[in-house]
Amino acid sequence: MDIVCIVCPKSCRITAAPGNPPVITGNSCKRGYQFALDELTAPKRTVCTTVRTVFPDAPVLPVKTSAEIPKDRIFDLMREINAFTLETRVGTGEAVIPDALGLGADVIATSDLLKETIPEGENDR
């Protein structure tokens, strides 16, 4: 299998053949080896998206998964996130949906947007 490593901008072209142990060549570092191994067995990705909020000043908040999730669960996760509405003004790194779909990764905020834009008079819930 020919793989382009997406872990860093160097974009190494890696060749990976299953086996025991698998034969992996073309990677420039250990992270690339691990990436190729995962691509052979169980590909994983970080998902970055937005979650709807109740706040008119910031209708959506950027979020991501705190760890990589299986690639074939990406659209399941998107459905879960899009069914959710955020009602608290969380900041960067705080969990929005803990352990989403039981995959072991939280959906966390990646922006302080909601903390910055609190309109005068609104009580933080």
Next chain:
Amino acid sequence: MKPYDVIVIGGGPAGLAAAVSANDSGAAVCLIERENRLGGILKQCIHDGFGLLRFGARLTGPEYAQRYINEVRARDIDVFTETFVTKTESDGGGFVIHAVNRSGVTVLSANALVLATGCRERTAKQVFIHGTRPAGVFTAGTAQHFTNLMGLQPANNCVILGSGDIGLIMARRLTLEGAKVLGVYEAKPTPSGLTRNLHQCLYDYGIPLYLSKTVTRVFGEDRVTGVEISAVDDAMRPVPGTEEYVACDTLILSVGLIPENEIAEALGVKLDDRTKGPVCDGQFMTNVDGVFSCGNALHVNDLVDYVSENAAIAGKNAANYKKAPRKLLELQADASLLYLVPQTLDLNRDNSKTTLFFRSKEPLDGASLKIYADGNEVLGKRYAFLRPPEMETLTLDFERFGLTENSRVTFKIVPKAQEG
């Protein structure tokens, strides 16, 4: 009117890094941003991949920006947001800036300016497409703004013209939100986006990439109903008889970015035809004494990490700026380079640690960057591969080449096959 040492215009990653480093070099600094929040384009770049070089972490755009915003807030830097610069004048030794915001008109002055105004996208007006002008034609950045900041879904079935990074990022983003991306069409024979983005944004989702094809016509009255696609020849001219119709409700344009230099031009800053940004010296100072440039205003970067690096140098030099006669030497890049930044060196300044940025004109597997001074090769650096979308950077000691005002310094990329 409070005099500053340095005024930075633009509060994106470039402006933030320039302000921090100018302040760390002892300058009284003011930062002016026209939007209501700092962070620039990164506010809407919610995908990850930022900061791998700078922080060794895979951050999203807002997370990367936040680190620098926190650095700015931790320092005694005057920040003006929602502030529009209306006039910039040079005034003997320094600069006077007129700006308006909610509290009225402000007049500020400084010894040096850093222009960090970023870039803008090429629009439908700048690409030649026939037909009507219905709703549903957006630049990729506009689609990104709608989706990631306003929470709107701008497309159901869309065609993307241009394989620039923003278009690739938006292909994945719209797919995640349930839209169908029918294809990315690129007029050139090679993609313009980063290789990793082709893989993680298109191929991961089965989105096809068509090379040497372009959109030649848009159909639809109120809203786009379809586009006509044509193959193009080597000179990028549409080939008659190759037209095909693709039904869609949205056309997204990702056809390139142009450095934003309105303020620079008003100050008399000379622009480079290749980068479309200012011609600068090794200090990242433009031809106008005391005016520095950095980030996407200087040249369009693919990695924000380099923007921060270049901006920090510009900020430091602006803080230390004292007017002095300049002795400029041109750095000539031949046609094998898409461009080279800086374009000149000021021989009256220290050039022992000059940071250079360049792009190869052609995609090459195995090549050397060669530098000649008066015909003698003074440097040869090997690269396993060079790709036009992937900018390269290096830091050089020009002092050891014994350059004078009359030297001829040329840069050339030599493919491996042509080396002995």
